[in-house]
Amino acid sequence: MNDPLSPQSNDSQKRLLAALALSFAATAVYTFFFAPTPPPPGAEGGADAGVVVAGPADAGPAQAALPPDADGGTPAVAAGDAPPPPARQVDLQRPEVHYAFSSGGAGLTSAVLQGSKMREQQELSVQQGFEKLIGKDIPPAPQMNLAQPVPGQPLPLAVSIQGASPLPADTRFTVTEGAEGAAEGLTFTGRQGPWEVVKTLKWPREGFELTYTLQVRNTSGQPQSGDLQVHYGRAIDPNFEHAPSFFGGVGNQSRSACWVGEELQKMVPGDDAPDAEDTRGPVHYFGIDQQYFLSALYPLEGPRQGSCTLTATPTARTVTASFPLTVAAGETVTLRFGGYLGPKDPDLLGVVPGAPLRQAASLGDTAFHPRLEDTIDFGIWAVICKILLAVMKFFHGLTGNWGVAIILLTVVVKMVLLPLTYRSMVSMEEVKKLQPRMEEIRKKHADNREQQNLEIMKLYQEAKVNPLGGCLPLLIQMPVWIALFTALRNSFDIYGEPFIGPIWRDLTYKDPTYLLPLALGVSMVITQKMQPQMMDATQAKIMTWFLPVIFTLTLLQYPAGLSLYIFTNNILSIAQQYGLRKWLDRNKPQTGGGTPAVAAAGGRRK
Incomplete structure (x- = not known):
């Protein structure tokens, strides 16, 4: 049976995956090689069901066409047919939906959902976003009308x-x-x-x-x-x-x-x-x-x-x-x-x-x-999406705020990945200690890039160092980011939910002030600067700024909840890197040569 779940959100998932993959690929490359409608029948609310019946009026579509008389006068009623009844409109106000019907076609002229979340998704300009930030009242989006x-x-x-x-x-x-x-x-x-x-x-x-x-x-x-x-x-x-x-x-x-x-x-x-x-x-x-x-x-x-x-x-x-x-x-x-x-x-x-x-x-x-x-539609990320939503729903039940739930989700994921992050930092520190030998190899084979790569890979093998070790946390985070993005774009529970008052008024939509993605970019620059640099100065400078710029530009128009998650993850990463580095400095071997394998590899090259 073919999968019935393939709306345009799958294309959005692919675009986000492409952006993240492009950023990771760039990191790896530099690491190794350098219509007018009738008004709604009522406003938001939970009124008891009621009915208002309008009398004869032009409330419905035009009367069904009948052939004219031979002299072009008033249309005649077809043989055996009674004259059509006058048009009427019937309004039915239920707590969940306000319906309006027309007898012309016996169809809906509106079906307006009731409640604060039952609204169109409103896009604010940058000016409106900052006005909302300082407390100015911006008219809300209209109620969702499913039958215009x-x-x-x-x-x-x-x-x-x-x-x-x-x-x-x-x-x-x-x-x-x-x-x-x-x-x-x-x-x-x-x-x-x-x-x-x-x-x-x-x-x-x-x-x-x-x-x-x-x-x-x-x-x-x-x-x-x-x-x-x-x-x-x-x-x-x-x-x-x-x-x-x-x-x-x-x-x-x-x-x-x-x-x-x-x-x-x-x-x-x-x-x-x-x-x-x-x-x-x-x-x-x-x-x-x-x-x-x-x-x-x-x-x-x-x-x-x-x-x-x-x-x-x-x-x-x-x-x-x-x-x-x-x-x-x-x-x-x-x-x-x-x-x-x-x-x-x-x-x-x-x-x-x-x-x-x-x-x-x-x-x-x-x-x-x-x-x-x-x-x-959660697409191929359905399992991860449902796990993330279950965790966020649990925290929302405790805090009553979906933004706080996303922050606590970030903390949980960070704790789960802590052992892997520790091994990643150890690996990066070991690669950093090989930098002098790598520079010698690059100078020695300056005109032969292929030989450079062979010698550097041989050095990694002798030192028993995995150059990709520092990238593993990022690789594991990517599915989480994409699954969270997919969950935000499909979960009605989070739709229309703010983080702090007027700030980030809808976590499933972009931040109209762009403050959150910009803060994310700054935090990513700090994170990059704190990481051990495994490339030459020019390459390191490019990667320190290139990766954050790509992420920031991509996430400017993406859900604020995703930016909140990555920003929180970066802040935790900064604290984590600082703490782990202090711990590694206190517990590093007294020989000053790093791990025994790294020290031995360096000694054999002297």
């Missing part, structure tokens, strides 16, 4: 039928509320041509889930067939999304997604549309997947044979799931979907459909589990 209609496209949750007797996606529906109002459920009924479509939406008492039942009845005396299409689209404000780039940030683009067959098909602006063959098969789920939020529909009884059509532009993402439909005369076909519109919290996604939804849909334990938790 795309102009000219069907509303989210709208349906249409393609075939000989089509049903437009903007067909006008009548609205009926449940016995206790819209909080219990909504029923939309639409009729056109041979079709009668009844759409029923219900919600459990709490949570981000819903049930979406479609009943399609053939009212004619002839069998009817076609493709039943379920639409979901979302208008995108480019101010809150950007594509990833190497030095421009990791990106947070939402994507059109459909898991069909054994693979997740996805699309962001600039991607080619998936091949038609790859989008046909059993449909597991479909919707819009963003970094920390998800809106998805899935067949409740299990994957249903069909196909998906994905589109992605800078201002819109859409997905249309099509299912073959054949209905005999007078027959009714029923399709039942589950829906999830909320944060990508693994504890919530792992149980979809949850017990309240199964109970509301009378499904018991037979409901299909669509594996929405797989949209949280």
